[in-house]
Amino acid sequence: MIELLTSILILTGALFTFIGALGLVRLKDFYCRLHGPTKATTLGVGSLLLASSLWFSTRGTGLSLHELLVTLFLFITAPVSAHLLAKAALHLRLKSLAPAPESETSGT
């Protein structure tokens, strides 16, 4: 039962990690590419960490909570990284497929 649950979590996590990386490579502009890793990959690793926590907690050596610390870490930092990267990209005026929301684009 535990093994099945762990396996499902592992596969889900790996799949999301893969999808995140796929998005990073395949999507057309930076603003799109930002979505892949920050959402899918974070979720994927979260899922893997959950799997690990579950697996080691049921091995008879007590609860394994390190993973939760890593998860907490990632979930706090991911939005900050994404925000800063978006800010940097806007600052550098990277080309965007979608029209920029503000009037600044009128010139292009």
Added chain:
Amino acid sequence: MLSIAIPIAFALVGTAFTLTLWRLLIGPSVPDRILALDTLAVNAIALLVLFGIAQDSAVYFEAAILIALMGFVGTVALCKYLLRGDIIE
């Protein structure tokens, strides 16, 4: 059960690792590369966690925690450099 899931997961995460590396190498913009480096760190955590489960060893967790911390600080420092030039002000 696990013996099937883990090789598949390794294959998926390994591919993800390779794809991310590809993005890191081709760019094209600097934020792309920073994003790829950040993602590479997260993928590395995923690899370490999988190693941990596969080998039934808890010895990889400290490295995972540090990668999370250090990868983040690196990303913040690099972005701040792009935005402000001056990272400690």
Added chain:
Amino acid sequence: MNLLLCVITPFLGAALVAAVARLGTWQAAAAAAGVTLAAGAWLAPLVGGTFQGTTLIERYTWMPREGLDLTFRLDGFGLLFALMILGIGLLVILYARWYFSPQDRLGRFYTGMMLFMGSMLGVVLSENLIQLLIFWELTSLSSFLLISYWQQRTEARQGARMALTVTGMGGLALLGGILLLGQITGSYDLSVVLAAGDQVRAHPLYLPTLLLILLGAFTKSAQFPFHFWLPNAMAAPTPVSAYLHSATMVKAGVFLLARLFPTLSGTPEWTWIVSLTGLTTLLIGAVFALFKHDLKGLLAYSTISHLGLITLLFGLGTPLAALAGVFHIINHATFKASLFMAAGIIDHETGTRDMRRINGMWGVMPYTATLAMVAAAAMAGVPLFNGFLSKEMFFTETLGTVAQLRFGWLLPLTAIVAGIFAVAYSLRFIHDVFFNGAPIDLPRTPHEPSRWMRLPVEVLVALCLLVGMLPALTVEPLLAIAARGVLQGPLPPHSIAIWHGFTPALWMSLIALTGGVLVYEGRRPLFALAARLEGRLEARRPYDWLVAGVFGVARWVTVRLDLASLQRMLFLFVLSALALGMAGFWSAPMPLTGAGPLLPFDPVSLLVALGLAACTASVVVLHRSRLIALILLGAVGLIVSLIFAKFSAPDLALTQLSVEVVTIVLLLLALYFLPQSTPAESSRPRQVRDLLLALAAGGGNAALAWAVLTRPAESIADWFLTHSLPGGGGANVVNVILVDFRGFDTLGEITVLALAGLGIYAMLDGLRLPAPAADAQGRAWDPDAHPLIMASLVRLLLPLALLVAVYILLRGHQLPGGGFIAGLVTAVALIMQYLANGVAWTRARLPANLHPLIAAGLLIATMTGLGSLALGYPFLTSSFVHFHWALVGDFELASAMAFDLGVYLVVVGATLLILIHLGLVHDLSRPPAEEPR
């Protein structure tokens, strides 16, 4: 215990004096005097025993396997020197308080003087010869600091460097001599060496030993032809000259001659070399002294002459001559120190030392004049003053050789000539300065100095008089035990008295006195002759030539080896490494793959390794854009740490990760001031050449790694693995090696780290650099210095990151982690706050001064090490106890963990200090129009 404490007290006192000197000059002088008295107090209870003739030896085990113990020895001769060092030191401390002007930093002088005093006491109280040599070298170093006290003056720096070069070379020769002596006698203990005189003298290596030791003694005591450093050292402040160049440092050479007298003397070689050197020095010093117009120059050459006299006495080799030598050491110290002090007073009051300008001082400072006259009379050897007594003994001894040697009559003759010149220059010192018409164009208006400045001179002059008139009551007991210490046997029958009847020696004294007056009367033609020869007879000419030659050779070699191009140096370096490696491969043909088992293959590792290679290659291709290269290097570091983690080196992985991010932050800080891209400089053929070389060298390295890793290896790792838990109380071998087995290395490393941090801080302090107002593409910087999302969320991370750091620190002894990694993690956690919230915000919440943190870390680490010393174990032995704590379970508490805490604090402090101050350079450099909002 007392002797050890006596020697150590001045060294510890140096730190105390340096600290107290901030309060004021009086406090500094009082502290220095207090330290001197304390050192004397340790000696005081031992004086009685020494006067009864016992030789006290204190031994502390130090490096028993190397035959090195910390051993001290007190006999009459050592006591005499210790008393001179402490007594004259005390007078000089008092004198210096008035000599230096308020602008001079007295603390530095007193600190240097305490260091010198300790070194000198170490020389005279050492039983082990190697230990003696260490203190001997310390006197050279500390005297360098003292001579160069006015470091802004060229001649002070030159004089100090010359003194250090000459005495340093002598020290090197002395080391050789002592090692030979140790080989011959089988021991470095003075007691053994002194008792093995016959064995040493009969040994085939006697002559080289003698020459090397004499080289050490002669350079230190400014004997011809090494005498030239002493006049040049007169650029030192006069208290330094009074202390070093009359009573102590230059006497170290004759001290050594006397100390090893029973072992080395009594052969024709000894007699000829030592007495001829002494004789030449005696004569040359006396003649040159007369023609020096500089007050201190005259005294310097006179010192050289008197040192020659003492050397000559020891060279004669008879017990009576040795006794006279010891006596003259005492007398010279008293009258020469007082004369230097008098010269300092005159210099201080008139503002010059040129005797052609200073005249007629009798009218201005009759009291000082009287004191100087007494001291100068003692120097000239006038009856009733102490110099007369030892000089008469000297004349007697020279007469004794007439019958023994061919040309023996030359000796008393030269002695008389030198005596004549000694009288003449003493007369000049008095007549030219205090009489001889009116002063010419003095920079200052002189008057009598302060009472306290005269007091040390008065004490010394009183000693000259007392010893001169009542020798038997004053100096006789001390002289007797000192001479017995030199001879290591019974004293020869002697009588020290003013009146022995009309002996030949008395006639010689009278001739010298009359002749001296006559020479001084006829000085004008002599001075004219000297002016014409000026500079031609300078012994520093060959020295300068020699030094210039050494520098020339060094430059020649450097110019030919150093191509001033990093690329070419690297090319040559890699090429020769490749050639050597290939030679190794070809000279011993062996299969590349060894017999060891191969690890199982797994695709993920291969993938990661390929990724590493791809990243590294990209760094090479893209290195012109520096920021991109930095990002790629970050990836390289990440992958390397993954590999470490995979192949069972978790500590290394953790360290690599932490160092990686600190490096990125550091390079980004530097990149702000640097061009963003590197221009292409190499031509295409050169790039191809470098590429081929790099591929060959890298391939060779890979082949070597392959060859090594496929062979079954036996290493010292097994020893560490088996001894880690029982010996060091920790299961994490890496950490136990760092804090226990190799704890001393780690202590050295964190000291270096702390010094590097402080050095960088000092260099960056107040630095301004031209800072770019916009990025490389000319865009203005983003106005938002600390975006709100980042600032607020990063605050949440601080407790989490610190928790991780503490966890890694505490478990480090048993599981991967430890002080170094935890320190880096903490530093990164704090740097994160500086990045996200700014310097002002973080400084308001954390102590901004990191120096105490570094100091505390070093202190804790050192104290832990000393703690094991207190418990009777060698330095840094760790001890541990096993605990059982309810709920938490079993764990070991090792003293090494306290040591690790010290490492942790130093790493945190130094890392933050460097990064933050590099960041602050940015703020100073930022154009004012673009203030951060």
